[in-house]
Structure formats: C-alpha cells, structure tokens
Amino acid sequence: MTSTSENSFNPGKGPGSPVGVALLGYGTVGSEVLRLMTEYAGELEHRIGGPLVLKGVAVSDTSKPRAGVAPELLTEDAFALIARDDVDIVVEVIGGIDYARQVVLAALKAGKSVVTANKALVAAHSAELDDAAEASNVDLYYEAAVAAAIPVVGPLRRSLAGDQIQSVMGIVNGTTNFILDAMDSTGANYDDMLAEATRLGYAEADPTADVEGHDAASKAAILASLAFHTRVTIDDVYCEGISSITAGDIDAAKQAGHTIKLLAICEKITDKDGNQAISARVHPTLIPRDHPLASVNKSFNAVFVEAEAAGRLMFYGNGAGGAPTASAVLGDVVGAARNKVHGGRAPGASTYANLPIADFGDTPTRYHVDMEVVDRVGVLAELASLFSDRGISLRTIRQEEVGEHARLIVVTHSALESDLHATVEALKDMPVVKEINSVIRLERD
Template sequence: MSTKDPKDTVRVALLGCGTVGGEVARLLTEQAGELAARAGARLEIAGIAVRRPDKHPELPQELLTADVTGLVTRDDVDVVVELVGGIEPVRGWLLDALKAGKSVVTANKALLADHSAELFEAADASGVDLYFEAAVAGAIPLLRPLRESLAGDRITRVMGIVNGTTNFILSAMDATGAGYAETLDEASRLGYAEADPTADVDGYDAASKAAILASLAFHTRVTAADVHREGIADVTASDIAAARSLGRTVKLLCICERVTDEDGVESVAVRVHPVMIPLSHQLSGVNGAFNAVYVEADAAGELMFYGQGAGGAPTASAVLGDLVAVARNLVLGGRGPRESAHAALPVRPMGQTPTRYHLSLYVADVAGVLAQVAQVFADHGVSIAAVRQSDSKGSASLVVITHLATDAALKSTVDQIAKLDVVHEVVSVMRVEGEDQ
C-alpha cells in the first residue's frame, strides 16, 4: 500500500482525449478554483496519453505522450482517468496503474463488466480507489446511490433504459410508425447511431451496464456473459402498433432481479431485451437519448433516476465527481467503496427466469380458436391474464397477455401456437413488464 502524506495537489493522468476526455481537460482547467475548494487540493493534469500526439495541436504539447505505461506508473501521478474504452490494452494499463498505487477513475463499461474482480483486487492490494460512475448512464448519479446511499437497504430490482441509441430509435418508431431499418438509417444520419451500430442495437452496450448494475445491486459478481441479451433489430412496426393499441410502448430495458424460488433459494436474473411497458409507467415517458433507471428496494420502495446517458459534458460531469472523491480520499485519508461480492448469488438462466408475454395473432375467424389457443397455454402450465379478440375481414385478431411463467415455458407455448392450423400469423411476441400481475 502506497502511503501518501496529505497533499495540496492531486496529479491526474488522462488516458484518451476524445469527446469526453476533452471535456474533462477543459473543466479541470476552467473550474480549477471550484474543484480545489471541493476536493481540498488542486487537481492538475500531469500528462495526457493519446495514440498520436502530433494529431492534437489543440492540447498543451508538453503534456502529451504515446507511452501509456510510462505515464500511468510515473511517480508524480496520483490518479489515472481512463477514457479510451475497450478491453485490451486498457486492462493491462489500469492494472499497471493500480499496482503502482494510482487510483483509477474510468468510464469503461465493457472492461468493468468483465474484469471488475481483477481490478478491485489490484486496487485493494495497493489500498487505492476504483471509481466508475460514468460507466453506466453517463451523468446520472446512479452507481454511488447503489453502492453507498442504499448500502443499508435490500435492492430487489433494477430496471432501466441505459442505451440512448436504441431508445432514440424506439421512440422514433413509436412517434412515426416507421420500421426498424429506416429508423436506424435516420438515427445514423442524425448522429444518434454509430457507423457500426452493433454494440448498441444488439444490446451489448446495455448488457455490460446490466452486469455492472446487477453486481452492485446484489453484491454478486455478474459478467456480461451472464446477461441474457436480445437487441432491437427484430422489433417491427407491428410490435410498436400492437403496444400502442394496448396503451403500452416498447423499450429496450436492462432488468436485474433478485428471484426467490419455491424453496426460498435466492438467485439473480439479469437480462436485456425489448419490453412492452404501460404508458402509465415512469419509464415509458423517457424518450430520445435520455436514460432512466428504476430501482426497487425493500425499505426505500420505488426510486427513479433520470438524465443524460451519454455525451461529452454529461459523462465528464460523472468523471469529475469521481475525481473529486478520489482527491478527497488522498487528502483526508479513507477509501472509496470496495468490491462488494459477499452475497455471491447464483445467476439464473433465462429459461428459468419468470417473465410475462404479450402475444398478438391473426387467427381463422371460426368458432373454437380461442379454446385451441388456450389449451396450448394450459398444456404448458402458463396462466392467461387477459385476452382480446376482434374481427376484421375473414381473419380475426387475438391478443393474449399472460401471467408470470418461466421464459422457457412461454417460449415453447408460442412455438406450438405458431404451428396451429387456425393461426395465420404471429404478428407480435414481446415480454411485458411494469404492470400488476
């Protein structure tokens, strides 16, 4: 453990100087007086690592370096702020930094989702801090409340909109009635989707965040591989229309739950997929690039956190909050929260996770169709919550919403219903959340 005297200057190594890094550098300079008053020490940039120093004429040249390992282990560096992203080579850099006794502030969700145990161990061994508020939901103070404010409570559920790109696309599909492909094109044109949107639209980004949230909420190591993940590429205009006609909307949610089975055994279920939620639910009004996370805890009840989930300035705000916390700890002594994995609950597979389905079908307009469909549900032990039938030109529309059942039972129910002769088309299948059961 590196022992440092209380100090009046905390020196920061910045890795990466893109949109977020640039904002962090700007705010560190412009708000220097304010930050010093809050941190109890001046925050000073000791160096900035960028791939090509010659490509950054806008930055003070004497601070720039391409030698990341050299910078993060330099004697005069106290804190490393990592804004490069991706797993390798960042993982090695941060382990080097932590082993050299530097605290780390990072916005790297992919790294945290898969390697937080290793990083926390290195931080512990050196007695330094690891903060990562900006890794989930950008500017929204969310990880600190989960790790600290709710430390005396028992969280049962975390459910959130944590990816702005997919939320923008689904909001736009809902507003215009357009299909997925053309809305994605529009989002790309407007700069709301990356040139390669895979990480967002296929749910990888949200799954990383879900892993981080579940780990903190349930004191259990959850990695991205533990998260059941479905993206939004299969959401159709029909799905959105079906939701709308039922007073619901479609969102890509990350859902982290504590599940207790009949024998009282606890596990956690963590998933990312499109969901129908009622328009009356707090999360339904979260549109465009905004993020929001809904938390349920035994004592606190329902909580919601809302704000900007991405962007240079919002993310920089979260990074600076962490940086002030690290600086305060260096000045006053003390440590930020350590890994909390003492509960070590098992992760429940998706098939055994309780969910509810909405199913919208075109069926033959003949007597006895509902009876046939209902029998399939009964055969799989799935209980029906509501049914709506309506006729239209020779074919009838049938909408079913189920009670809770295991996802596997629901899936095989739908598979078998699709094979019934009387079923002309499965218009929409979607999981349902956020309503009374």
C-alpha cells in the first residue's frame, strides 16, 4: 500500500491560523501542560506563527472539579474530541498502554498530529504508531517519553543524524537513582531508602516498575531505536532491577573506587566475524567515580552518548515531574503546530539499518563477583584456574578476612555474558566457595 505521505505534501494552514489542541488526561502532567500553554500563550503564538487554541480536555470523570480548566471544555469521550474537525494536535498524557494505544491510533488515523509522554506505549507499539503517522502524513512526537525536560530524542533524531552513534548509556529513572545515591552517601540499606523515597514522593505506592527496571527498559528501547536506526521494543531489552543491591555492595564499590547506578545501556556490538547487532539492557552497574554519570545525584537523570565524530556528549537534568515533563510536551506541541501552520512534517522513524538484536548472552560485559571462600592456601589458584579455563581473564582480586572464611572480590576483564554467567554458576559448585554474596556488572573497558 502506498502511504499518504508519498503522494501529498502538507501545505499548512497559513500564517496566523489557529491550531486546535485536544488534551487527553489532566493529571500532574496534563494540568502543567495547560498551565504553561496558557501562561506562555503570547510567546508561543510568535514561535508557531499562529495561536494555540484548547478545544477540549478528556478526563475519566467530568463531575470531579478540575482547577485551571473551564468545565465546558471537559469531556469523557476522548474519541469524539479527537474526531472534531477543529482539532489539529492531540496531546496524550493519560499513561498506560491499551487505552492510550487506542486513542493515539484513532488520532493518527484521523489525520491529527500526536504528542505523547507515554514511554510504555512508544516502547511497546512504536512500529504501529509510526506506520499510522506515516500513512496519514502527520507528526508523532515523544520527547517527554525518555527523560522529561532533558532533550534527548530531538538530538538523536536530528542533531546527530549525520553522525555514527556508538553507544547511549544513561540514568533514566529518578526513583532508583535517588535510592542508590542515598545508599552511597549515607550507608543505609535498600529498604530504608525505598521507604524514604516513598515518603518524599519519588517512589509510587507500588514502585515495581521503577525499582525492577521496567520504566528504564521502556526508555532504553526508545533510545536504541533512535540511535541505531533499528526497531527495538521493550521485549528486546534485558532488564534487572536494584532490589537486591545491599549496603555491602555499595561499600565494596566504594572501596574499588566505583559507585553503583541503574543504567540503561544501548550499544552496537560486533562479533568476531564482523557482524553487527544491537544490545539494549538495563541493570545495576558499577562505574568509576570519575565517570560523568557517577556525579548524577538525587533524582536527576543523565544520558551519555558516544558518537564517532561528535565524541562524548552528556545530557543532564530533571528526568521526571509535572513541570519538566510538561516543558518537553509543550516543546513538541510547538514543533507539531509549526508544521500545521507552515506546512511540512518532522522526521519520522528511521529503521533502515534493521540490525539484529543481540542475545544478552552474546553481549560483552564485565563482572564484579563478591564471594566468601575457605581461608586456606591454594584457594586463589583454584579459583583463578576456573576463570582461566573458561577464557576469562581477571583484572583484580581483593581478599579480606571475614570470621573463619575469607571474602574475595574478583573483577574480570570483558567477556561474553554467557561465559561469565556460566563461570559464576560453576563457582557455586566449588567446595571452597561458601557463598556468592553478589554479582554486579561493570561498565566495560
């Protein structure tokens, strides 16, 4: 089937024309979007070339009082609002996947440009959404889906479009960064810092999506897709959370000159035969304290990009919250509205590379293994032999006395994840190994 965009060019409504906006959702982010849209109305009109006009706000219950929005603009029928002829742009800040997918697809198929902050939706259904936008010759924007106010999607899609990106690595979840940073700075344990994060409002009542890495995995899928011009979904992302990180792990990392962060790591890897593939993963990672990401504290986010020509770049700031997220949403609204007024369309999805997704076991990584072993002569040699027999070289070995046993911390050089994992499983079967306290990956050499 030939898409609409191949046969037509959007000439635009013309300078001075109003741009109708439908807002789906009026929670923390939605209310901030409307506040900024109202407060900055004059400036936005100059930037766009025509005024933004709110046509309606879809909510689940119109009987509830909604500060900041006229009651006559409220509706419980999002589909009817989307279908109106005077709506040009639909802003989706509902959240969730199934219902959000329905309304966003309906908007795109109706010829409306869409701005969404919904990372779970984009990570799960990007192909379907991109195809619908392409077929209707409209824009699909989602800057706020990755790191709220931090501009990452735009630079990957436009500013770095002439470069070769090698890796994208980031702290993209504020809740887990707050917890790990607090554990690092105070020596407290995970449960206490999770409780503190909940008290302060950084963690949800059910923090599973954050602490188990699912939120970061959605964002990793989006980043990998953009960086490597390959369709990556959340199902392609290896995911491991922080709930097993202990105060002892934090202390061991400190002694080694590292800190622990939950990182989303997306990279292009090349096997021994020269074949390329995409690796996307989320897991706790030790990084040196002099690495730029190590200083990202509290609930802040940062994304670190390495490109062939541009070199190393870091984007840092508030990665969550109503106002920061609304800032990114409104930036996308301005872009979509300009196109409605002046014509044209923003760059769509680019998946020409279509590289395979690497199995996690085929991804090179490094291990930091903390274990308790029998304290006797020859144990180090036995353990070193096990690693050597599997083709894994050791970077450092540190030994401490722990009661009747010895605590041994081994740091490997880079090796395939499958080989490292199999080696740890073999360690568990050795009589001299009494317990594996933890296994944490390190940022590779």
